Amino acid sequence: MIETITSLAALRARITAWRREGLRVGFVPTMGNLHAGHYSLVQLAHQHADRVVSSVFVNPTQFGPNEDFTRYPRTPDADTSGLEAAGCDVLWLPEVEAMYPFGVELAAKVQVPGVSAVLEGACRPGHFDGVCTVVTRLFNQVLPDVAAFGRKDFQQLAVIRQMVADLHMPVQILAGEIVREADGLAMSSRNQYLSLEERATAPAIHRILMEMRASSLAGVPQAQVEAKADAALRSAGFEPDYAVLRRPDFSMPAPEAPGPQVALIAARLGRTRLIDNLEFDLPG
Ligand code: AMP
Numbered sequence: 001m002i003e004t005i006t007s008l009a010a011l012r013a014r015i016t017a018w019r020r021e022g023l024r025v026g027f028v029p030t031m032g033n034l035h036a037g038h039y040s041l042v043q044l045a046h047q048h049a050d051r052v053v054s055s056v057f058v059n060p061t062q063f064g065p066n067e068d069f070t071r072y073p074r075t076p077d078a079d080t081s082g083l084e085a086a087g088c089d090v091l092w093l094p095e096v097e098a099m100y101p102f103g104v105e106l107a108a109k110v111q112v113p114g115v116s117a118v119l120e121g122a123c124r125p126g127h128f129d130g131v132c133t134v135v136t137r138l139f140n141q142v143l144p145d146v147a148a149f150g151r152k153d154f155q156q157l158a159v160i161r162q163m164v165a166d167l168h169m170p171v172q173i174l175a176g177e178i179v180r181e182a183d184g185l186a187m188s189s190r191n192q193y194l195s196l197e198e199r200a201t202a203p204a205i206h207r208i209l210m211e212m213r214a215s216s217l218a219g220v221p222q223a224q225v226e227a228k229a230d231a232a233l234r235s236a237g238f239e240p241d242y243a244v245l246r247r248p249d250f251s252m253p254a255p256e257a258p259g260p261q262v263a264l265i266a267a268r269l270g271r272t273r274l275i276d277n278l279e280f281d282l283p284g
Helices: 008-020 036-048 076-086 127-142 151-166 189-193 196-201 204-217 222-236
Strands: 003-005 025-030 051-056 090-092 146-150 172-176 239-246 259-269 272-282
Touching: 003 008, 008 025, 008 051, 008 090, 008 127, 025 036, 025 127, 036 051, 036 076, 036 146, 036 172, 051 076, 051 127, 076 090, 090 127, 127 151, 146 151, 151 172, 151 259, 151 272, 189 272, 204 222, 204 239, 204 259, 204 272, 222 239, 222 259
Parallel strands: 003 090, 025 051, 025 146, 051 090, 146 172
Antiparallel strands: 239 259, 259 272
16 A cells, blocks of 8 residues: 655655665656656666655746746545555655745755756746755655656756766666656646647657657758758647757757757647657667
8 A cells, every 4th residue: 555645754754764674665756647658667676676655736936927937737545546556665745834944035055067058947946946856855854765757858857967976965866767658748747738629639749759850860861850850840749949859968969960969849739848859879
């Protein structure tokens, strides 16, 4: 049976008891409205830990003023049963007041320069500061040995890895593969904002990512690949924020330079903003 914990004192008691038994603790932070992508991270964490804690917390500090904080889907009952089925041991459900005891305005902030500033960071100012600020708090609450994050949020994973390395946080970061619907659409809590018509259009993002990979492998110059992807997104009905090829550290790939690359897209479809990416290797 999964145990739902809502007070920090109770969470600490549970974690301390596990530690006394010598058990390794895994952690999966989420914002709830869980799907198979989240549950795959619980399973991944379990491969590296004896007990797994998952948090559900819709973090106000990572949403911009005109973003979807208030309408973000909240489905606590389904999340609890889904986490239990996935093998999660504890559901950590903190209140905003417990997460930010001095209030959001006076909260100590964690900022990771550089990697936080580009792409998602440029489109969503302050977003990664909010993510780092809450993940630091969650790590201090749960004290995990390992924590699992999805490759779906490619840049978030890079920001978290840098934060953990830079601040010497004693936690190992695991990366989970992107879980997709049968038609290629990356699973996301935001997919349910889509109208039926938009839902039929949305898998174009994954198709265009695959075209970007194919063009890049065929030697098409980066600027052409990106321009073609942008045009394809617009003609499918999206308003792209970016459609780019980068190295995993977000530097520009040199022409035809071999090595790992990633195609990244963020695009709005109606009121819904979707992100996705595709990692690949350019052979030498
Ligand atoms: P969220 O609840 O959207 O904040 O996501 C919580 C965690 O689940 C993050 O580490 C995400 O990268 C991960 N995640 C979300 N969607 C997927 C997906 N389709 N496949 C794999 N991981 C995902």
